[in-house]
Amino acid sequence: MAKTIEVAADRARRGDDTVTITPREIAKSYHVANAPGADALKLFNQLIRAAGERMGDDVEHTARLADLNADKGTRNHSRQHIQPLMLELAGAVLCYDDTNNQRLSLASLIPEMHVNYRHEDTGHILIAWRFGASFRKMAKKSHHWAEIDRMTLLALRSKYSVLLFQHMSALFKLTKVDSETFTVQDLRDAIGVPKGKLKRFSHLNDQALKPAIKEINLISRFTLTASLHKKGRTVTAVMISWAEKPAMQKRKAKAELDRHSTGRKHRLAGTDERIAEHPPFPDNPKMFRHSNFWVQVYHDAGCRADMTMTAQGFINWTVATGKPRSPQLFFNFCKGENTRRGIQ
DNA sequence: GCTTCGTCACGTCCTAACAC
DNA sequence: GTGTTAGGACGTGACGAAGC
Known part of the structure; x- marks a missing residue:
């Protein structure tokens, strides 16, 4: 090894x-x-x-x-x-x-x-x-x-997010396990909660654990989920499980990473509806190859057709059908391009 | 310099579970 | 049944950084 x-x-x-x-x-x-x-x-x-x-x-x-x-x-x-x-x-x-x-x-x-x-x-x-x-x-x-x-890691804002992400990164590449159970004290230690702070579990959960998981889930390629183990009403342990995101969600996370951190709080809370979740599809097909986000979708779909022609085809199709120029529809369109153009 | 935003900590109120 | 303890939801304030 x-x-x-x-x-x-x-x-x-x-x-x-x-x-x-x-x-x-x-x-x-x-x-x-x-x-x-x-x-x-x-x-x-x-x-x-x-x-x-x-x-x-x-x-x-x-x-x-x-x-x-x-x-x-x-x-x-x-x-x-x-x-x-x-x-x-x-x-x-x-x-x-x-x-x-x-x-x-x-x-x-x-x-x-x-x-x-x-x-x-x-x-x-x-x-x-x-x-x-x-x-x-x-x-x-x-x-x-x-x-x-x-x-x-560099895009995370709070120390709890950084420490949790660092801790979980050590586990992501393990193939036989997909969760880790912490006692409450272990969890406090892992995410660096100082002694005497966030004394109640609800404070720890609301102020440290939940925001950290939410932030990590927004911008990383993994999804974390926390489950509480209780004895009566008292939380005795927290199980954190993880799963790799599907390609589409990874692209969304990458797009969020590429965006300015200002306003991320609103995007985390889902309260800012004015901001589009992805850059607009280029109006000019010749400019398509300069849009990292859309080029990534093209590659993820395994498309081997000409890039400019694919972009032009997608624009024509959305004009003809009135469909939105969304990543999911472009992904499906790209997948069909190899067949339509007879590419093996 | 002022405003806005984000992080962090903690208080209050209500509800629910537990022990006696 | 009652008192105690803990959780959930919500609000507030201090503080610092960034933007204008």
Whole structure:
């Protein structure tokens, strides 16, 4: 079985910047005391990715702040802005319970970070950091890796969503299970609810769990469902199950990811009906190939007919029939194009 | 500088289940 | 039957970031 750092190296060689390879132990079997906020968690994810196959080495890693800022979904960090995030990461404690060896470990995630702003006037700010010894040891030994969809993770807004998505990403690639049951305390630990906060389950559910699941379901390629296990009226455990979305829903999630986050709250609540759920179909067939969303539908349908002619055909068909130019109808139209044009 | 929006935490009220 | 405890729904306010 490939080691985590080998998989990270492989992804780096292939230039795959859509995922972050992380030790599954980090994504799942640990929890973070003094859990940082969403921005700091995203920064941590970016640092893991920047370190890549060297995440297990006792070296000082470096990255340009401009490169970190280039990721869609991150705030445009300045030196002043990144300092509190570094403080949050420095204060976060990794709690790892190795149940096989019955050993509980507590360790700093990132004990050392530096900002080199000597050349700030030219826009060159350099971030340098070392991962904590426990993290490095875990990364080196790890044979289980989690593939975390970076675009999705960076688009999430709350820390509860980020931590839940990170935790669940460690499970998505497992084929034999499709659910995980948490005790209420385990769930609090997994999503980083501070001690003494959201004391009642209803608060935890309303303010952390439900919004996190809703947000993840809107923009990721998986659908999460939470079921409550009760003893009487008291919730004793929460089962979270997951399923990969069908192609059409994945496209909707991708389209949401591509849209600006402003107004996402209303789209989550379903209260903003003015905003279309997909970009309009191009009026000019020659412009069709520049519309990523519709080109993706064309490919998903397995269409091998000429792209411009297919777009023109679909426009003609909607004009003749009065049907809407919806993704579902275009998907069906594309599927029929191979047959109509005699393409095997 | 003001407004808007989003996150987070917590309070209140009502209802329902449980223990005695 | 009654008191206690917990859940659900709803509302409010503090705070910070982004947009204008």
